[in-house]
Amino acid sequence: MSTAHDFDFFHGEWDVHHRRHTDFLDADSDWEEFAATNRGWSxxxxxxxxxxxxxxxxxxxxxxxxxxxPATEEWSLNWSTNRTGKLFPPVIGRFAPDGRGEFYGDDTHDGKDVRVRFVWSGISDSTARWEQAFSVDGERTWVTNWVMDFTRRASVS
Structure with a gap:
């Protein structure tokens, strides 16, 4: 059962390691890797x-x-970037009892309709993983095209 506190783990500051395909629809495209920082709050x-x-x-x-x-016990996740200044269509879902969260939505990429899946997993006090996958065939196959590994930043005393 999902609750209003499912994402409490994500409050605070994180270092992020990104790994994503250069072509989100091609599982054989090259991977690029880069770093980021992240800050979350309630x-x-x-x-x-x-x-x-x-x-x-x-x-x-x-x-x-x-x-x-609270009526559906589901979360909507809404992404934006300063490159567009717009919210992308949301993905909607919940966490399972095992702590894995799955969220689904519809979008377009390079002019093609895509089904989008976000997965949150590996959640602990100091780590978390987010994955994005696209399907262009009605969820028969998925291309995981972006993975972010989060590591909590050490607090400064």
Whole structure:
């Protein structure tokens, strides 16, 4: 059962290691890797949160606004970047009892309709993993095209 506090683990500051395909629809395309920093905080007493990612090495920033719907016990995850200034279509889903979160939505990429899947896994006090995958064949196959590994930044005493 998902709750309004599922993303509480994500509050604070993180170092992020990105690994993504150069072509999001081609599983055989090259991978590029880069670093970022991330800061997340709570809204609506936990039923919402936001995080901002700074990808200084590539000159862009992004953010995700997450909102919990108590009626459906689902989260909507809404991504934006300073390159567009617009919210992408949300992905919607929940966490399973094992702690893995799966979120699905519809979007377009390079003019093609895609089904989008976000997965949150490996969540601990100091680590988390996010993965994005696209399907162009009705979810029969998926191309995992972007992985972010988060490591909590050490607090300064």
């Amino acid at each position: 809204l609506f007493d936990g039923a919402g949160n936001i995080d901002e990612m700074d990808v200084a090495c590539q000159g862009w920033k992004g953010l995700t606004l997450r909102l919990f719907d």
